[in-house]
Amino acid sequence: MFIIWGKKQKRFPEGYIANWCSVCHDIREFKVTRIHLASHVYYISFSKGEPVGHTFACQHCGAEHYRNIDQAFHTASESKPLDLLIEETNPNCMEIWHEDVALSEKMRQRPQELTPAERQHLLIQPLYHLSYLAEKQGSNITLTGLLTGAGAIVLGAAISGLLIPLVDHPLWAAGITGVSIAGLLYLSVSYNRNRFMRREVYARLKPLYLALQPSEAELNQTKITLKPTKLKIGDWLNARALLKFLSDSPAAAQR
Template identity: 30%
Template sequence: MFIVWGKKPVYRRLGYVAHFCPICRGPKPFEIRRVGSAGHLYYVSFGSGELVGYERTCQECGTALQAEPADHAAIAQRLAPLPELIRATFPQLEQVFAARLALEEQVRFNPAALSADDRQALIRGPFLLMSAKVDQRFARTHMDIGIGLAIAGAIALTLFGPGLVHLIAPSTDGGNLALSCLAVGLAAIVWQAVASRPRFVRRAVLPVLARALRPLKPTQHELEAIVAELGQLKHKMAKRIDVAELQAQLGPRAGA
């Protein structure tokens, strides 16, 4: 029997703040959390762990970003309407993000007025943001539901598989059968671990990119150019992004 142990992130909610969301492309309410690193046994940890940093999660799109509590005048203990949250937690938001908010106004009402450099930067931004998240995710082993089910299945197969088969075929060699069940269970875990990375990109990266890029209606050429640029810069995400699949998520409003 194998033991699953190591370090895992531990989150503690601090409250709510207003901030600019680069995915929603405007000011939004965020939940802010303390991020710690604590030891775990079978993914069960105790305590808040050593401080790693802070994270803010947009309450509209669900995207998590790095945060710094000191950037805010206060942290609200309850989620309030956005104007109230801005006044209480980030009263200088419009001044701090004035240039970006002006660009977003152009995206909404007069996208043709965007300069080529501004358009490229606005398309590149979400890719760089999600690339950092992909690097962070791939830097450590992460258990999703597929891996969890594979581990549970492997344990059940190892514990009960030999007995069930022996009931059906009493002449079967119990020792070899136990080893076979263990091998099958381990193979299932490895298979799910390998599949977890493309599954993460498909479920957690492409929908976020599509949401952020949809107002810009990027063309296939623009998307391919950004992915190629990421590849030249050795970003891991470049090998995981399927431009055709991203365009499918962008929908009919995307450029041809």
């Protein structure tokens, strides 16, 4: 008999706060959720667990990022108009983010005056903001992933079953089976990863990146800059796929 136990995240609503969103490149309303880590047996937990951090979800673009538990902030108990939320939860936000606000205005009004360093800052900041989603996606073993893996094993075994009669040596047969399964698993993982990037990352980057019109060289430089961080979003970012996604969007067609 196997006993499934370990730690699981439990989420508790904390409130709302006005903050800067690097994806929208504007002050937005965020929903704050407190994250606890609790012990479980068969995924059932009977305690709240220990608080470990908070997630902040932008109510405009849906991007979510993580903060450690020791970072202080004040929230409102309910959603309200942005100007009132700023006054209650973050009255100094325009001063705190004045450089980003100024850069955002420059991007929208005088994009041709942006320096290469400013463009790179605008390209990379939203990726840091979205990195939590990619890390969470990479650590989750979902039912879809398990079914996909099982399907790859079955299909790989079926393919090898057709090819094995054509070879004489059992090692060749084992090799064919292993390569078939590994190849199908790789294709499955790549497909699911690319779909995640299109739906969860590229779609959220689209408004900002359409305004910037980045080149492939700039996006490749962004990947290089992200590489030392070892963030999954840097590894998964595909410059050509992102540019194609942007070019296929209706907004790009109107330009």
